Every structure is written in C-alpha cells, then in structure tokens.
Amino acid sequence: MLELKIQNISKHYKEKTAADDITFTLKNGVYGLLGENGAGKTTLLRILCGILMPDRGDVTLDGISIRKMGAGYRTLLGYLPQDFGYYPDFTVKRYLLYLASLKALPRDKALVKYKEMLELTGLLGEEKQKIKHLSGGMIRRLGIAQALLNDPKILLLDEPTAGLDPKERIRFRNIISSLGHDRIVLLSTHIVSDVANAADRILIMRRGKIMENNTPDALIQAASGHVWEFVTTPAKADICQKQFTVCNVKTEGNELRMRVLSGERPFAGALAAAPDLEDAYLYATENREVL
Amino acid sequence: MLFRNEFYKICSRKILFTGVLLGFLFLAAYFQMSVLGSESAYVDGTCLRRTDAIQYNRETARRFAGPMTREKAQAIVDEFGWHINEDELEMSETGDTTPGYYDNSTSRFVTYNLSNIRSNEGTPTALAASENKYTEEMMNGEYEYGYMGGWDDTFREMHMMLLWIVAALVIIACAPVFSEEYAGQTAGILLTTQNGKGKTAAAKILAAFTWAAGIYVLLTLFLVGAFLCFYGTDGLFVSAGLSFPDLITGSVLWNTDSHKPTGIVLLLYLMAGLLSVLVTAAITLFISSVKKSTFSALLWSAAAYLLPAAIYSVFLLGMRVSKVIMLLRLLFNSLPFFLPLHELTSTPVLYRLFGYLFSGCILVSGCVLGCRKYCRYQVGK
Numbered sequence: 001m002l003e004l005k006i007q008n009i010s011k012h013y014k015e016k017t018a019a020d021d022i023t024f025t026l027k028n029g030v031y032g033l034l035g036e037n038g039a040g041k042t043t044l045l046r047i048l049c050g051i052l053m054p055d056r057g058d059v060t061l062d063g064i065s066i067r068k069m070g071a072g073y074r075t076l077l078g079y080l081p082q083d084f085g086y087y088p089d090f091t092v093k094r095y096l097l098y099l100a101s102l103k104a105l106p107r108d109k110a111l112v113k114y115k116e117m118l119e120l121t122g123l124l125g126e127e128k129q130k131i132k133h134l135s136g137g138m139i140r141r142l143g144i145a146q147a148l149l150n151d152p153k154i155l156l157l158d159e160p161t162a163g164l165d166p167k168e169r170i171r172f173r174n175i176i177s178s179l180g181h182d183r184i185v186l187l188s189t190h191i192v193s194d195v196a197n198a199a200d201r202i203l204i205m206r207r208g209k210i211m212e213n214n215t216p217d218a219l220i221q222a223a224s225g226h227v228w229e230f231v232t233t234p235a236k237a238d239i240c241q242k243q244f245t246v247c248n249v250k251t252e253g254n255e256l257r258m259r260v261l262s263g264e265r266p267f268a269g270a271l272a273a274a275p276d277l278e279d280a281y282l283y284a285t286e287n288r289e290v291l
Numbered sequence: 292m293l294f295r296n297e298f299y300k301i302c303s304r305k306i307l308f309t310g311v312l313l314g315f316l317f318l319a320a321y322f323q324m325s326v327l328g329s330e331s332a333y334v335d336g337t338c339l340r341r342t343d344a345i346q347y348n349r350e351t352a353r354r355f356a357g358p359m360t361r362e363k364a365q366a367i368v369d370e371f372g373w374h375i376n377e378d379e380l381e382m383s384e385t386g387d388t389t390p391g392y393y394d395n396s397t398s399r400f401v402t403y404n405l406s407n408i409r410s411n412e413g414t415p416t417a418l419a420a421s422e423n424k425y426t427e428e429m430m431n432g433e434y435e436y437g438y439m440g441g442w443d444d445t446f447r448e449m450h451m452m453l454l455w456i457v458a459a460l461v462i463i464a465c466a467p468v469f470s471e472e473y474a475g476q477t478a479g480i481l482l483t484t485q486n487g488k489g490k491t492a493a494a495k496i497l498a499a500f501t502w503a504a505g506i507y508v509l510l511t512l513f514l515v516g517a518f519l520c521f522y523g524t525d526g527l528f529v530s531a532g533l534s535f536p537d538l539i540t541g542s543v544l545w546n547t548d549s550h551k552p553t554g555i556v557l558l559l560y561l562m563a564g565l566l567s568v569l570v571t572a573a574i575t576l577f578i579s580s581v582k583k584s585t586f587s588a589l590l591w592s593a594a595a596y597l598l599p600a601a602i603y604s605v606f607l608l609g610m611r612v613s614k615v616i617m618l619l620r621l622l623f624n625s626l627p628f629f630l631p632l633h634e635l636t637s638t639p640v641l642y643r644l645f646g647y648l649f650s651g652c653i654l655v656s657g658c659v660l661g662c663r664k665y666c667r668y669q670v671g672k
Contacts, residue, residue: 042671043671046479046670046671049479049482049483050482050483051478051479051482051483051668051669051670052669052670052671052672053669070488071485071486071488074483074484074485074487074488075485077483077484079479079480079483080480081476081479081480081670083476083479084476084480085472085475085476085477085478085479085480086475086477087300087475087477089303090299094296094299097292098292098293098296099480099484101292101293101296101486102293102481102484102485102486102487102491103484103485103486104484104485104486107292146480150484150485
C-alpha cells in the first residue's frame, strides 16, 4: 500500500500564504479536499504533482522524496488541473494517444486504454472530433480520461466537476468511488456534494492550513446538535443571517424556512436537524480553530 | 510518437502555411520581375531582354570560357567595347539603341571588374594597370571564366531575402514551442507525465529544428531550381573569385576559397545558411522557454535576430577600430543575420571557423538551457 506523506509544506506568494506548514498522510482511498476559493487547494495539488516547489517541507512516497524519484513518481501519477489546458486542433484520439506516449504507454496498450477511457467518460464516438469543437463538459471529461489513462496509483483531481452537468457529475462520482480501492485519489473541490458520497476522508482547507482531516461520518457527528431548522418571516430572517451561520434558506409561501448553525437552540420553535456534510463543512470552517 | 505530435503542433498553425505560401509568392515574383526583368543584352544596338538575353549572354560567355587572362580580357573589350549604363544610352520605345553598340554579361564583367573604372572616376578607358594587385590576380590565368549569370550576387541577394523570410517563419514557429505550453496551461499536465520533462523537451526541440531545416531546404531548393532552370549550370563551374570578387578584393586578409568553383562555395554558403537558421531556432526556443507569453517570446526573438545586425551596421562599423570593437564585430558577425555571408567574402578561415564555433555554442546552449528551463518550470508561480 502506498503512503504519500506531506511534511511541513509551506508555500508563500508575494503577499499570500497558500500553504502554511501542512502535514498529513494519504494512503489508498478517496480523499476529498474541501475549501473555499483561494484556500490553497490548487497550490497543494501542484506541490503534490511536483510541478511547484514548496518553500519549505517535503513530499515523500513510501519514505522517498518525490523530487528524488523524478520520472518514477510521475509514472504513478494522474493529474487533472483546475485549468485544463488542451490543444484545440488535436482530435480526441490524437490527444489521448499523445498523452499515452507522454505517459510511456506502449502503442498497443495505448490503443486499448484510450478506447477504455473514452467509454468510461462517455466520449466514445467523439474520437475524430477536434477538441475545439467539444462542449465544456466534454472537454472536462477528456481531462478526466487523460488523468486515468496510465491507470495511476496516485490520482490528483483539481475541481474535476467544474462545467459538468448533473448527469455527468453523478457519472463522475461513480467513477471516482470505484477507483479508490487500490490507489490514492485526492479530489479537490469547493462543492461539498462532489465528495459527500465518494470520499473516505475529508480534508478541509482554509487560508493555507488543513483545518480538518476526518471521515465524513466523524465530521457530521461533530456538527451534530449544532444544526437547527425553523420557519420565520423575511424581516426576522435578516436578523438571523447576521446572528448565525446560515446553511440554507428556502421560501415557503410568505415565510422562510431557515437552517442555521448554532451552539444552542436559537429560538423556542427551532428544531434540531440532522446535519449533512455541507452543514459539517460549514461548522468546521466557521467554528473550529485551525489544526 | 512524441516527435510526431510535437511536429504536428508546429505544422498545424495556419499562420505558418500562409507565411510559407507568401514567402514562395514573394520569391517567385521577385525572381520574375527583378531578376529576370533586369537581364538585358545589346547586339548591334538591338536590345534583348529576359530569357533571350540570358541565352545570348550564355553563348557569348562560352566563347571566352576558360582561364581568364589579360589577353582574353583585351579581346573582349576589342570585340564588344565597354559597357555603358542604360540610363546613359539613347533608347527607342522598344529599348533598342544606337546601331554598333554591343553589351553582354561578359563585357559587363570586364568593365566592372577588370578595367580602370575605379581609378578613372567611373569611366573605363583601358584594362586596369598591372600594379592593381587584385585585378592583376583576376587576370593571371588562375581563375576559370564562364557564364556566371545568376550564380553571383544575384543569387546571394535573393538567398539573403529567403533567409530573412525563413528567419521570420522560424521565429513564428519556434516562439510558441514552450511559451504556448505555459500560456495554454498544458505544461501542468505534460510535466506530470513520465516522459513529460526531458524526452518531451528534446522532442520539441527536434521538431522545431526539423521544421526550420525543412522549410529552409524547401525554399532553397525552389530558388536553386529556378536559377538552374533559367541560368543553367555554367556559373557553378566558374572560379568563385570571379563570381564573388569580394573573395579576392574585399580584404587584405588571406582567403583560400577564391579559386574553388562557385558551386562549391555556394554549397558552403547554403550550409552556413542552414546553420544560421538552426541558431535562430535555438535562440528562439530558449526565449520561448523563459517567456510565459507567446507574443512576448515572438517580440524578443525578433529583437534577438535583428538588433545585433542593427547595432553592427549602425554603430560598430562606424566606430574607430580597436581590439574591443574588433572582438565585438567578430561576435556580432557570428550571429545568424550575418553568419552565411562569411563564405562569400574574404573572411579568413580562422575568423570563419571561430564564427561557426561561436554559433555552434549558441545553438547547443540555447537547446540545453531551453530544455532545462522548461523542465524546471513552476506552474502557477
């Protein structure tokens, strides 16, 4: 079983700290990396890929620094960046076979794998299309296909569902769930539902630090007793928004049904609600100290 | 597979196809209008133009082919007289002039290269005196004369244009090689793959060089083919010192090339041209590896090609000669813009060798540093 250790990683840009002394370990399984925009998720993934040097700290795979492993580490890697760059004039087939040659797949294996990936991502039949003629969702799926092409043991996906429609999103979640058995999958997103069902563990990142590293159940458990639901008037709702962290607001006729985070019952009529992962995420980011 | 795809990336840019097509058209138009259009000969006052003139000049020169001697030069003057510039001739609408006037490439050669035209305020009256070291050398029988039409400064001039066109195309083709991967954010994926660093960088450089060399060879073949079709091969066997008098008279420095056939010297010149194209590609590739914007890489590469030539022509040539200035001239002369011209002037062998060595170093450094910079690229920094 692979063990990818992130040890005291720090990365600073001019006036911003993107990673601040981050330490954690990844083993086989699906990890969801949650965090608001600008939390440092992309920087962390780039460091894990070896395409960005940290100012401090190191990443090791089974005790060996990934810098020293070089191409040996990259053989195990599959990466989908947030801003997926592609060659508009390449056809889908040419692009995937090009990536296969970059990933050092033998030609015959590449021809089999690229078809498998097309099938997996629902792009079968689009082989001869130029990438510039594909829709945004299809391009994203192509990105996922290239990341999986070499059957990577470490799969790093940065905002993989951006631009996917709900059906494609569900399809993607199912793919990810099936991948985590014998590899490390780290999936960075700011959309909680992307990782709610697929992730074995959730890492929550904020301002360059890992605030939580736990199972989804444990996170939900921690938020238990802090989520409340009540119906109120629009005027009172404004006051509530200032007082509490609001998880959800839903219109019901002339009134509003609110779901808020609070250490104690906010109103006499408020009912305790069973938290979901979104509530747990909000609870962790709003109420916990940074680890 | 890597090479094929890198090559495809370069070839799939439509601007390059347009550029190559425009280059072809420009060269063809220039050849048709300026090169063939300037061909003329006069037979007893009757003006011959274009291919008729070439045919007549060729036949005339063949009569005097062989070692060039003072006696032969005198015989040419006796038969045809001196060449007179067309703007000094009285011409009819058809271009004909006074009967009795003869002019052809052979008489022009004697007038410009073997007469006393320079010492006599632009008017030739006799063959140059035997004290004139260079002219005397050209008539001492060591140089093979023949019809050299086309395969002289005309070819050099057109080939220089071709080199500028190729340089522009090479810069356009090579500037995006690395910078586009950064700008298009594809580097993020490429650099995380097993072969994404060293092998891909090498494949990119190889593809860029193949394209640069390919386009140079293609356009050069077109040009050589056009000259062969219209001027034949006679000029390729003429002594290079007669086709390119600069090989003898341009400098007091020693040069060994002037007795070789023009064809051999032109072949060396064309190979030097290929080296200059590859050096341009290497410089552009290095700039591409350090620039995140393709446009910026394009501008810097164009500046790297043109600025040394401008500095050399505007400043260095006009400055008082000192050791530093000589060294700077040597270095600037070894850059792609001037590099091939060494073969057609009296540049000494050591000077030329240094130029090629220096260019070779730039070529290797450009590739190595470009590769290194690309492989160490930090995404998002």
